[in-house]
């Protein structure tokens with residue numbers, strides 16, 4: 001299973017990942033995206049990672 005992580009030092013909190021997949025990503029009060037769940041039934045997490053403007057999302 002994919003292991004999803006967000007590099008908090010690179011994330012700029014744009015919210016794109018949360019818009020794409022709110023099941024997995026949430027931009028919290030600290031202004032960076034957090035991973036709430038490792039799985040999503042309806043999105044391709046690699047595509048969400050590729051769309052991140054700062055490449056902060058890693059799917060291993």
Ligand code: SF4
Pocket residue numbers: 006010011012013014015016017018025027032033051052053054055056057
């Ligand atoms: S898309 Fe990238 S930069 Fe934007 S909130 Fe998500 S992890 Fe952060």
